[in-house]
Amino acid sequence: xxxxxxxxxxxxxxxxxxxxxxxxxxxxxxxxxxxxxxxxxxxxxxxxxxxxxxxxxxxxxxxxxxxxxxxxxxxxxxxxxxxxxxxxxxxxxxxxxxxxxxxxxxxxxxxxxxxxxxxxxxxxxxxxxxxxxxxxxxxxxxxxxxxxxxxxxxxxxxxxxxxxxxxxxxxxxxxxxxxxxxxxxxxxxxxxxxxxxxxxxxxxxxxxxxxxxxxxxxxxxxxxxxxxxxxxxxxxxxxxxxxxxxxxxxxxxxxxxxxxxxxxxxxxxxxxxxxxxxxxxxxxxxxxxxxxxxxxx
Amino acid sequence: xxxxxxxxxxxxxxxxxxxxxxxxxxxxxxxxxxxxxxxxxxxxxxxxxxxxxxxxxxxxxxxxxxxxxxxxxxxxxxxxxxxxxxxxxxxxxxxxxxxx
Numbered sequence: 001x002x003x004x005x006x007x008x009x010x011x012x013x014x015x016x017x018x019x020x021x022x023x024x025x026x027x028x029x030x031x032x033x034x035x036x037x038x039x040x041x042x043x044x045x046x047x048x049x050x051x052x053x054x055x056x057x058x059x060x061x062x063x064x065x066x067x068x069x070x071x072x073x074x075x076x077x078x079x080x081x082x083x084x085x086x087x088x089x090x091x092x093x094x095x096x097x098x099x100x101x102x103x104x105x106x107x108x109x110x111x112x113x114x115x116x117x118x119x120x121x122x123x124x125x126x127x128x129x130x131x132x133x134x135x136x137x138x139x140x141x142x143x144x145x146x147x148x149x150x151x152x153x154x155x156x157x158x159x160x161x162x163x164x165x166x167x168x169x170x171x172x173x174x175x176x177x178x179x180x181x182x183x184x185x186x187x188x189x190x191x192x193x194x195x196x197x198x199x200x201x202x203x204x205x206x207x208x209x210x211x212x213x214x215x216x217x218x219x220x221x222x223x224x225x226x227x228x229x230x231x232x233x234x235x236x237x238x239x240x241x242x243x244x245x246x247x248x249x250x251x252x253x254x255x256x257x258x259x260x261x262x263x264x265x266x267x268x269x270x271x272x273x274x275x276x277x278x279x280x281x282x283x284x285x286x287x288x289x290x291x292x293x294x295x296x297x
Numbered sequence: 298x299x300x301x302x303x304x305x306x307x308x309x310x311x312x313x314x315x316x317x318x319x320x321x322x323x324x325x326x327x328x329x330x331x332x333x334x335x336x337x338x339x340x341x342x343x344x345x346x347x348x349x350x351x352x353x354x355x356x357x358x359x360x361x362x363x364x365x366x367x368x369x370x371x372x373x374x375x376x377x378x379x380x381x382x383x384x385x386x387x388x389x390x391x392x393x394x395x396x397x
Contacts, residue, residue, distance in 0.1 A: 121384030
């Protein structure tokens with residue numbers, strides 16, 4: 001019997017573990033893949049207060065080592081379901097706790113068009129910092145309008161011959177500072193009010209079809225397409241135990257309470273207005289302290 | 298078995314015989330750093346493969362030849378023939394399943 005089981009070893013989950021371990025609780029963290037969550041893909045984190053600049057990998061590894069030194073138990077197993085009595089069933093076993101914190105995060109949103117999956121690693125990428133070097137002196141497109149898309153386009157513009165930025169609107173959600181920087185690049189072409197609707201190529205991506213909001217279509221020859229259209233949650237397995245909103249995020253009644261007693265949510269997995277490292281770790285600390293307080297009452 | 302780092306010049310020689318697993322990585326790639334200890338563990342448990350890792354930043358020709366456009370990419374060979382390509386992070390169990 002654990003005091004707290006945490007599902008997910010990203011920044012929210014590991015911060016929850018940190019607070020629970022420091023309160024001398026018995027903690028189990030369950031992670032399906034590797035620790036760190038989405039932040040490991042970030043080349044540089046420069047908006048975390050008190051840390052001027054750090055790679056996402058180094059940040060995640062520091063946090064991981066911090067909880068490991070406190071004796072954190074981490075099992076690499078895939079959670080299949082969470083039951084009413086706070087029993088957590090994985091592909092390998094079943095564990096019980098007084099409280100469960102869901103910190104499953106989010107993953108890259110897909111365009112959901114034909115061949116998208118087939119071309120991953122063959123022209124389709126969700127991580128510019130990972131894959132940009134394979135497109136040296138080539139032509140690529142980025143689709144999206146948020147910070148990630150604009151940062152990706154800036155990064156790629158220094159490596160590639162030409163970068164198209166395709167966005168479904170003519171305004172950007174990204175911070176102005178990034179958009180202004182992108183506009184100074186000579187090899188960027190903005191393709192606005194347009195969506196990517198088709199992918200062409202045999203063994204790898206050769207061109208994309210874009211459709212403008214006025215229904216006109218155009219083919220653009222590219223070697224790569226970087227998809228940066230935000231994130232989506234992966235909470236499907238919890239839909240019978242906690243309430244999800246229509247996008248699939250876990251509804252949090254206030255900070256971190258789900259609609260089920262003893263089950264909490266932290267980080268990108270929940271309904272919230274800002275999904276950042278700072279808000280993920282804030283959730284993790286609140287979820288752990290709230291869970292501890294309520295199990296002792 | 299240890300995972301041995303090889304360079305582009307050694308690549309063909311090392312992959313032409315027997316069952317071979319190559320982890321194609323780069324030093325700056327976060328998911329690659331996550332994968333590396335996983336491959337170390339797989340290598341300890343799977344005996345009939347030779348395990349190598351290749352820094353693709355210094356192996357442009359191999360990257361070109363095998364169409365590597367994303368890392369980490371894992372290449373699995375049998376007597377020099379490419380049997381399987383895995384793109385992106387995988388768990389230990391997922392990799393072992395492919396090597397069965």
